[in-house]
Amino acid sequence: MVKSAPSPIASRKPSKLEGIKENSNFLREPVATEILEDTTHFTENAVQLLKYHGSYQQDNRDNRTKGQEKDYQFMLRTKNPGGLVPQQLYLALDKLADEYGNHTLRVTTRQGFQMHGILKKNLKTAIATIVKNLGTTLGACGDINRNVMAPPAPFKNRPEYQYAWEYAQNIADLLSAQTGAYYEIWLDGEKAISAEENPEVKAARQRNGNGTIIHNNEEPIYGTHYMPRKFKICVTVPGDNSVDLYSQDLTLIVITNKKKQLEGFNIFAGGGLGRTHGKEETFARLADPIGYVAKDDVYDIVKAIVATQRDYGDRTDRRHARLKYLINDWGVDKFRTQVEEYFGKPVEAFKPLPEFKYHDFLGWNEQGDGKLFLGISIDNGRIKDEGSFQLKTALREIVEQFNLPIRLTPNHNLIFYDIEPDSKQAIQDILSRHGVGDDPSKIEPLVRYAMACPALPTCGLAITESERAIPGILERIRALLDKIGLQNEHFVVRMTGCPNGCARPYLAELGFVGSAPESYQLWLGGSPNQTRLAQPYIEKLHHNDFESFLEPIFVYFKKSRKSKESFGDFCDRVGFDAIREFTATYDSQTADSANKSRHRVNLKKEVYSKLKEVAQSEGKPMTQLVTEALEAYFQNLS
Numbered sequence: 001m002v003k004s005a006p007s008p009i010a011s012r013k014p015s016k017l018e019g020i021k022e023n024s025n026f027l028r029e030p031v032a033t034e035i036l037e038d039t040t041h042f043t044e045n046a047v048q049l050l051k052y053h054g055s056y057q058q059d060n061r062d063n064r065t066k067g068q069e070k071d072y073q074f075m076l077r078t079k080n081p082g083g084l085v086p087q088q089l090y091l092a093l094d095k096l097a098d099e100y101g102n103h104t105l106r107v108t109t110r111q112g113f114q115m116h117g118i119l120k121k122n123l124k125t126a127i128a129t130i131v132k133n134l135g136t137t138l139g140a141c142g143d144i145n146r147n148v149m150a151p152p153a154p155f156k157n158r159p160e161y162q163y164a165w166e167y168a169q170n171i172a173d174l175l176s177a178q179t180g181a182y183y184e185i186w187l188d189g190e191k192a193i194s195a196e197e198n199p200e201v202k203a204a205r206q207r208n209g210n211g212t213i214i215h216n217n218e219e220p221i222y223g224t225h226y227m228p229r230k231f232k233i234c235v236t237v238p239g240d241n242s243v244d245l246y247s248q249d250l251t252l253i254v255i256t257n258k259k260k261q262l263e264g265f266n267i268f269a270g271g272g273l274g275r276t277h278g279k280e281e282t283f284a285r286l287a288d289p290i291g292y293v294a295k296d297d298v299y300d301i302v303k304a305i306v307a308t309q310r311d312y313g314d315r316t317d318r319r320h321a322r323l324k325y326l327i328n329d330w331g332v333d334k335f336r337t338q339v340e341e342y343f344g345k346p347v348e349a350f351k352p353l354p355e356f357k358y359h360d361f362l363g364w365n366e367q368g369d370g371k372l373f374l375g376i377s378i379d380n381g382r383i384k385d386e387g388s389f390q391l392k393t394a395l396r397e398i399v400e401q402f403n404l405p406i407r408l409t410p411n412h413n414l415i416f417y418d419i420e421p422d423s424k425q426a427i428q429d430i431l432s433r434h435g436v437g438d439d440p441s442k443i444e445p446l447v448r449y450a451m452a453c454p455a456l457p458t459c460g461l462a463i464t465e466s467e468r469a470i471p472g473i474l475e476r477i478r479a480l481l482d483k484i485g486l487q488n489e490h491f492v493v494r495m496t497g498c499p500n501g502c503a504r505p506y507l508a509e510l511g512f513v514g515s516a517p518e519s520y521q522l523w524l525g526g527s528p529n530q531t532r533l534a535q536p537y538i539e540k541l542h543h544n545d546f547e548s549f550l551e552p553i554f555v556y557f558k559k560s561r562k563s564k565e566s567f568g569d570f571c572d573r574v575g576f577d578a579i580r581e582f583t584a585t586y587d588s589q590t591a592d593s594a595n596k597s598r599h600r601v602n603l604k605k606e607v608y609s610k611l612k613e614v615a616q617s618e619g620k621p622m623t624q625l626v627t628e629a630l631e632a633y634f635q636n637l638s
Contacts, residue, residue, distance in 0.1 A: 012316040012317070014316055015315060015317065015318055017048055017143070021143070021225050021226055025181075026179035026180075026219060026224070027181040027182070028181040029049075030045055032184065034046045035124060039120065040072045041072040042120070051141035051142040052139065053127070053137060053141075053142075053181075053182060054078070054127070054136070054137025054139070054141055055074050055075060055118075055137065056075045059072050059073065059458075059460070060457050061456055061458070062456075063457075073116070073117050073458070074118040074119070075116050076118060076123075076127065076130070076137055077112055077113070077141055078112045078114075078135050078136065078137055078140060079146075080111055080112045080408060081148045081150070082407065083150070083406075083407040083410075084169075084407060085135075086134045086135075086405065087399050087405060088133050088134055090395075090406055092129055094392065094395075094396050097392075100122040101116060101118055101126075102116050102117030103384065103392075104116070104382055104384040104392070105383040106380075106383065106412075107378055107383065108408075109410060109451060109503055110146060110147045110410070111150075111152070111407075111409065112140060113408070116458050124185075124186055127186040131186065141230075142230065143227045143228065144175075144226050144230070144231065145172070145227075145233060145306070146232050146233075149168065149243045149248070149410055150164040150234065150235045150236065151164055151237060151243060152361060152407035152408065152409045153242075153359070153361045153373070154407065154417040156369040158368065159260045159261075160256050160260065164236055167235045167252065167265075167298065170201050171235065171252075171299070171302055173197055174302065175233075175302070178205075178219050179218055180218075201299065204299035204300065204303065205221060207300065209300050209342060210343070210344050211341075211342060212304055212306075212307040212342050213303070227309060228309065228313035228315045228322075230322075231249050231250070232248045232250070232271075233302075234250075234251050235253075235254065235265075238255070239356055240356070241359075241529055241531060242358060242411070245268060245271075245356065247504055247507060247530075248272075248287060249270070249272060249287075249322065249323045250287075250302065250306075251269070251271070251287055252266070253268070264292055264293055264294040264297075264298070265292065265298050265301075266350055266353065267289070267292065267347070268287035268290060269287055269288060269323065269327065269335070270287050270327035270332075271285060273285075273500075273501035273507070274500045275506075276499055277499050277521070277539075281319070282320070284506035286533055288332050290335075290347060290350070291336065291350055293347060301343055301347070304340075304343040308326075308342060309323045309326060355529075357529050358529045360409065360411055360413065360440075361409065361413075362375035362440035362443075363439060367418075371417070372417075372424060373415055373417035373419060374415065374427065376395075376414050376438065377440060377443055378391065378412060380412065380450075380451070380452050380467045381412025383395060388435045389436070391435075394430055394431050394434035397434075401426075404419060411449075411451060444490075446490050446491075447471075448490075449490065450474055450492070450495075451494045451504065452469075452495040453466045453496045453502040455467055455468070456468065456497060463498050463514035463515060463517065464514035464520065465514075466495045466514065469543070470493075470495045473493075473543070477510075477550070480550060480551060480554065484551065491566060492526065492528055492530070492568065493508060494507070494508035494510075494512070495512040496512070496513055498514050499514070499515075501513070504530070506526070506534050507530040508568075509524070509527070509528060509534070509566065510522075510567065510568075511523035516540055518542055519542045519543065520540075522538045523535060524553075524576070525571040527568050527572070528568055532568075532572065535576070548588070552583035555582075555586065556578075556579060556586075557570050557571075
């Protein structure tokens with residue numbers, strides 16, 4: 001793939017959005033004026049600034065009618081460092097979703113919540129309610145530091161996890177927008193009641209550090225123009241890649257001594273997944289190791305890296321504006337040298353790290369202090385009530401009855417923690433009564449490790465379906481695997497409706513990226529632990545052709561894999577040339593006749609419908625249920 005840099009920045013004008021930011025009076029206008037107007041939507045300039053306040057203007061594309069105004073509505077996104085959601089905030093969001101939204105909440109892949117379907121006339125009430133209930137939407141979107149991620153596991157006997165939570169919150173505070181616009185517009189100037197800011201963070205924000213801050217400016221770190229593009233940070237611990245650490249602009253790895261005391265942080269920088277179809281100068285990129293800093297220097301190194309991107313990032317071409325392009329163009333050594341200028345001293349050598357693994361922390365777990373935590377799988381992050389599946393009601397009842405804190409996970413699931421052991425049965429009863437499982441072993445593995453973005457009908461960037469399509473696609477993949485004798489196989493599948501990569505498909509073993517209506521670019525070869533980039537295998541694959549296209553690839557995997565080799569590792573090892581050579585000569589009819597275990601049995605429609613319903617409720621493939629039932633039947637005969 002060609003990765004050519006655009007023309008020199010000095011010869012080009014800043015993008016239009018830079019002017020919008022400059023003339024906004026620190027994110028105030030024209031949002032402050034237009035929120036008071038009796039209209040259904042904002043102007044384009046206001047829409048761009050509204051993102052910094054945590055909202056995207058959207059329209060329901062299912063309701064578009066030629067000649068009529070769009071069905072305008074707004075998505076609100078919360079910012080929850082480390083995924084923390086206080087009980088009071090959760091109940092407020094649950095109620096807002098019913099009163100002003102589309103009756104659902106969606107957990108994001110950055111550990112926040114999204115609420116869809118809010119009308120402009122209700123936007124101010126919704127944001128004010130969130131703030132008054134210990135939440136915020138400020139900086140959840142826009143050219144600014146986004147939500148700071150951290151592993152969601154509440155291990156009380158593993159201090160490194162507590163450090164990750166602490167510093168995720170502190171760095172989020174350090175890089176929070178300082179403009180008064182947010183409270184002026186949404187709370188009529190009333191400052192929210194919040195915890196006292198860490199004095200170290202407050203001091204670090206004002207500390208100059210060789211040009212890291214802008215004096216006499218309402219935004220001392222960001223300045224008048226904020227960042228060239230969005231900026232994403234995570235804090236994690238050695239070995240824990242629940243946060244997709246390689247996809248972040250900046251990643252900090254907690255380093256402790258033998259006594260489990262915090263010593264400092266390893267630093268990665270330059271990850272990012274957004275790209276544009278047909279623009280080879282845009283690309284997904286993994287973060288590079290930069291070095292190590294002692295804990296007392298962590299805020300200054302964060303500021304130095306942010307300042308480097310702020311001052312040298314591309315403000316002319318937004319497709320080339322992320323930190324990954326600056327590091328790609330400069331090289332790691334030049335980037336490190338510039339960071340050290342702002343930092344005021346050399347960065348230390350990177351500390352050795354163990355191999356990173358993916359963890360989802362689902363099910364019941366000990367948290368190390370005698371209490372329990374429970375990870376609940378949420379398909380595509382969508383919290384809803386639908387038929388006998390009453391997830392939204394179940395979660396609300398648990399919060400109301402047990403007053404439990406919540407951590408959202410980077411794979412859009414949810415964790416309740418600080419659970420007294422004698423409350424376990426009552427919580428299980430609530431979940432069971434509402435059709436919600438708490439045993440991850442009963443979840444179809446393809447579903448358990450899959451992610452999809454919302455896409456249609458609300459996202460304006462979506463080219464094709466994602467969240468609404470992936471359940472059926474996973475079912476088809478499972479049927480295909482069963483057909484060719486890979487009943488026990490599973491891998492990481494991720495899908496997005498456009499190439500922006502919000503569900504991080506470029507790190508999946510099998511990634512679907514919307515490329516045309518009803519068609520997807522197919523990516524193969526990521527690792528099960530999301531530590532290696534996948535690569536594009538085909539540019540446009542219609543969803544009706546998935547089975548015929550994937551079958552020979554899966555058959556080749558079955559025939560030529562090494563012992564216990566994952567699908568992603570196999571694709572990376574053998575390479576695309578070998579896969580294409582095999583698939584070019586694959587004869588599905590010959591393969592079918594050779595597959596002695598493949599037989600067809602017709603079922604009545606009502607029996608099939610019941611089978612499908614039970615399979616979904618128990619998280620098992622339909623083939624497995626039928627096999628178990630028949631084995632039990634034959635046993636009874638004998």
